[in-house]
Amino acid sequence: MLTHIPFPALPVPPSWFPGHMLQFQRTLPTLLNKTDVVLELRDARLPLTSINRNFEGVLQKWRRERGVIPSPSPSPGGSTAGPSSSSVCERVVVFSKRDLVPEWGVRPFQRAMEAKYPDQRTFFASWNHTRDIKALNQLLVNIAKQHPDRLELNVLVVGMPNVGKSTLLNALRNIGIAGPTPKALRTSAHPGMTRVLSTRLKLSVDPLVYAYDSPGVMLPFLGNGIRGAERGVKLALIAGIKEGLYETEALASYLLYRMNVLDPVAPAYLQLLPPGSQPLLDVHEFLALLAKRLCMLKRGGIPDTSRAAVWFIKWWREEGGLASASAPALPTSLATSGLESCRRGWGFDLEWDVATSEAGRYGEAAIQAKIEGCIDAFEAAALEDERDGSTISSTQEKKRMKEQQRTRQQARTRARLAARRG
Incomplete structure (x- = not known):
């Protein structure tokens, strides 16, 4: 584990x-x-x-x-009644x-x-x-x-x-x-x-x-820092972003991380490796082992990790996601692991710690409370990004400033023309 x-x-x-x-x-x-x-x-x-x-x-x-x-601010005397029938x-x-x-x-x-x-x-x-x-x-x-x-x-x-x-x-x-x-x-x-x-x-x-039906609409800017970087990789993994904008080895690295979080005891990718293999943390070691297993070798017997990364992502989209969905709510070995807590995940967005002492009462109510905490953290991060301006790229900010400058210039021109006519 x-x-x-x-x-x-x-x-x-x-x-x-x-x-x-x-x-x-x-x-x-x-x-x-x-x-x-x-x-x-x-x-x-x-x-x-x-x-x-x-x-x-x-x-x-x-x-x-x-x-x-x-x-939010009804006009004086305005009606606040609910919708009509x-x-x-x-x-x-x-x-x-x-x-x-x-x-x-x-x-x-x-x-x-x-x-x-x-x-x-x-x-x-x-x-x-x-x-x-x-x-x-x-x-x-x-x-x-x-x-x-x-x-x-x-x-x-x-x-x-x-x-x-x-x-x-x-x-x-x-x-x-x-x-x-x-x-x-x-x-x-x-x-x-x-x-x-x-x-x-x-x-x-x-x-x-x-x-x-309507066109799918992406966010104009995925964000700064680690939150923006992770958001982009997640969307790329589900093929929500145009192919070719990410290197496949970067996607494979994050996919390996997420599959380990979903099941730290027996992640679904183990079925791709030789029998008896243990969970791996290093993506280069994993891809090299996978390339050998799939006979994806370059001249001289060197593992073709780039091909292996492409294959790994395709496998997850077509089969591996279904295998990952069988991950248990808690590792069966948690009670005997000697650990104070373990990291759990549901999907690629929700992740929390579970103390070993909680294992006996880890039912739907406990899981709901953990998920509500994840949603609260997500909303807090979104508000922080809005306050910091992290939802707008530098290019968008420049365009907005130019538009504001153009609007002010047009207003000044109209004011001068009005003064002359007056």
Whole structure:
């Protein structure tokens, strides 16, 4: 059992924010005017990192305008009443790839999210499981039935790149429409396939439910320091960032670290190594051993670690993630390890310490409390980044200063022209 897992060195995060993402982000407020339900997709392996905080302000404004949440500063004499009976304004956060995270953390995480964000519904699903798609389809149908005065329900699907938006809509359409339904949206394992808002897709006939697919929107700037670096590597591992912006060995190093945290006794990658192998901390040693095992050798019998890194990441995306999801809530050897505590993780975002003395009462309530602590730490870090300006790159700051300077110059010019006319 690994007792100390050092954090790897990570590269500076790249910037990847194509023009179609900016265009969609600007049109989102207008789109919400004709939207009843927002399905916000996130990756269950990155339940916090796959939050796009640029959506938050727009979605909160949408809910205030619909009367779902009160305005922070209502005008004198203004009404603070709730939404009218005909108003529909639902936000459902759907965590995709449920089968790639340990099942023991799903319910505690949902309860923690409900406690921290009571204005959001949460839903876990795997697109491979028909029952999950049926349950999500029924949720949308039930929302529509709660508003029989509405002729139709309009759903907008948003989220970061490659979280499965198009795949979900194809699956919902297949479940909700009787008879053969051809694939309506193109899908890809690479981010950025959807570049414009889709045409309306019918998801249900009675009641009528329509949906729009939208381009995946990345954060314009991933952040400074270790938090920004880690955010970028996580998104690259789930193929949420354009291929080629990261060296594969850097991704392999972080992946090795995370798999060790998920299961320090028997991490899933051991099945790739020779029988009897022990968990490894050094990525170069691991990749060399893996390259030999896969017969990936250069001239002279030198292990081709670069090829091995590419293979390792591909294996994790296709098979290893499922194997990692079988990690237990606690190592069975914790009580006899002689350690005071051990490090535990759920997905790639949530990580906490468990004291050996806690092992006997380590149930769902205890796990929920640990997860709530992780969410609190995440929110505190996000606020700190906003205060420090770490959410804006130096390039963005320069552009903003130039725009402000241009606006001031235009105001001075208008003032001079007005003075001359006067």
